[in-house]
Every structure is written in structure tokens, then in C-alpha cells.
Amino acid sequence: MSILRQKIDDELxxxxTKAMALLYEQLRQLNRASSNRKQAGQSVPGIEEVLQHTAMFTGNWSQDIVREREEH
Structure with a gap:
């Protein structure tokens, strides 16, 4: 068993019982979301892709978010 699996097993x-039920539901949702992404052909972007997209953005996204929240 890998070290990570052993650590998870120890924490489990x-x-x-209540916490286990909550964790179980979260795992099911995570697996469902992952499965849906794979079926749709989507994948999580790599750091290179994220950096490329953020480098092309010339605005100030944090100020845009603050302004949007102030409007609502």
C-alpha cells in the first residue's frame, strides 16, 4: 500500500459514522465530476496553460471581482 493510501486509511x-457518511458523499461527487469531465473530453489545465492565459489578460481581475461584488 502506498504511503498516501496508508495515511488516508489511518485517518479514516x-x-x-457521521463524518464517514459525509466523506463518502463528497467522494461520490468528486468521482462523478471527474467522470463527467473525462466523458466531455475536458481536463484540468496545466500550469503552463494557466500562466499563458493569465499573461494574455491585461485587466485587473481582482479589482473586477471587487467591483462586481460591490454592485450586487
Missing amino acids: DLLD
């Missing part, structure tokens, strides 16, 4: 042993 510490959870109560």
Missing part, C-alpha cells in the same frame, strides 16, 4: 479509522 479516526472518523465517526
Whole structure:
């Protein structure tokens, strides 16, 4: 078993039933979202793609978000 799986397994042993049920639902949603992305041919962009897109943006996105929130 990998180290990560062992760490996860150790933490799972510490959870109560209510927390396990919540975690189970979150895992199902995560798997469903991942499956939907694969079916749609989408993938998570790599850091290079993110940097390329942000380099092309000349505006101030943080100011745009603040302004939008102030309007609402």
C-alpha cells in the first residue's frame, strides 16, 4: 500500500459514522465530476496553460471581482 493510501486509511479509522457518511458523499461527487469531465473530453489545465492565459489578460481581475461584488 502506498504511503498516501496508508495515511488516508489511518485517518479514516479516526472518523465517526457521521463524518464517514459525509466523506463518502463528497467522494461520490468528486468521482462523478471527474467522470463527467473525462466523458466531455475536458481536463484540468496545466500550469503552463494557466500562466499563458493569465499573461494574455491585461485587466485587473481582482479589482473586477471587487467591483462586481460591490454592485450586487
